[in-house]
Amino acid sequence: MLKITADELKTISQYIHDISGIYLDQSKSYLLETRLGPIAEELGCASFRALHDKAKRDSTKNIERRLIDAISTNETLFFRDNSPFELLKHKILPELIDLRSPASPRMKTHIKIWSSASSTGQELYSIAMTIRELLDGQLDRFNFKLLGTDISDSAVKQASYGKYNKFEIERGLPRQTLQKHFTLFGDSWKIKDEIRSMVNFRKLNLMLPFTGLGKFDIIFCRNVAIYFTLQDRKKLFNKLAASLADDGYLIIGSTESLTGICPLFVPKRHLRAIFYQKKN
Template structure:
């Protein structure tokens, strides 16, 4: 027997709890999302309704149910080379200019530090690694580290595994890139070791200070803030800004803007892309 629909009070309580544990803001129109995403957990825990499920989640000392809630609620929509413009920006402007600056500074090996915030199952990270490989030819003389952060344990584990289904590959991966950068494993495809070695994944809540990292040259944070309140958006980008190198670049979603929200960042334009850098003091 299916549970009764969320009541107004249950929706309020669940929205508050979800915001507390992962920062996602669900307004009064999102009851259907909570019902659809948590229906499986409702059955798994033999809960008679959403109020009972919430009671069980809050009483779970091991936080196993809380983790399952985060995995269910957070949106893991992603694909390889999603929205081509940021990767063209990376290939033709940001990376060449970054490498030139590091060469002029005499840094050897040339350090390149990139963050994919809310990396989901890793496609953005590996797309970035492919751009680097195709731009540089090989990684000799470079110290490349791409960090993927996500609040979902399940997403981080999947990204670390670096093996993708045919359906995932078909979303954005061309046949020539597939043959060069992946190897078949049964009916799935594994990222080649040279690319996989550049990537590290870990769980993180982006609304909390990011654990110690070297200054980051490029930060991807695309289509993440759309799920946050304005106050949390400011908190998010200030957290990221603390880890962004002075000459680093922040790339957000094509339909997003932080102009007026975070005055410490200055928008820059390259062809069809907009990115942000820290303003000069």
């Protein structure tokens, strides 16, 4: 396997940080070697320096995309850590529906939800399934906009396709939910069109400005800021605050904290889960 020198490690981690926001400290040489080494070899690069130079020179950005796909962690599963989805079902959605219901029964209730690091789509589909189960039969009174974004092209592609192999499916998904919302597709499972049509996925680098996204009622930003530096986390959560409705809800990963990172948010507890709202 191609070895990385101390000097190359600095250059490559700086480059990865520039293109993705992902921060890799000096202890991550093994990760770079195993994940980026094969790409270097395939492109005929004799060193990581050569890979870096080639990626920077590539005006099509194809190499950059491949490096992001390789280095980003797509660890996810359906209903990962069940508590945010219970929170959504029993607290946030009922509250929001009360707040957003228009005076005229003929008008629809608009609710916008953003899964900001959607990986291969499991989180956003879990949100969609939760909504469908809560509002079964009355969905025509609502206009839900569910957006999933991720930095990895291939993750966005898989999410949009909504097809999962049996290992991805078996993790976290109860059998009953599986049979209700998926159809067997050879050896894989495909999310049903009624769920698929509720969501949209697109590529987004959280380090760049969020132009054209508008304001969301609920933002999920779980287990992504952990890969960023403290400084980048501060920037990210400040931007998320600006993209969240004043009475909106922010949900972060169960082991994450905003203390000392973003004073704009206050933590609130509901049963075993925590969510954040903007300080008024």
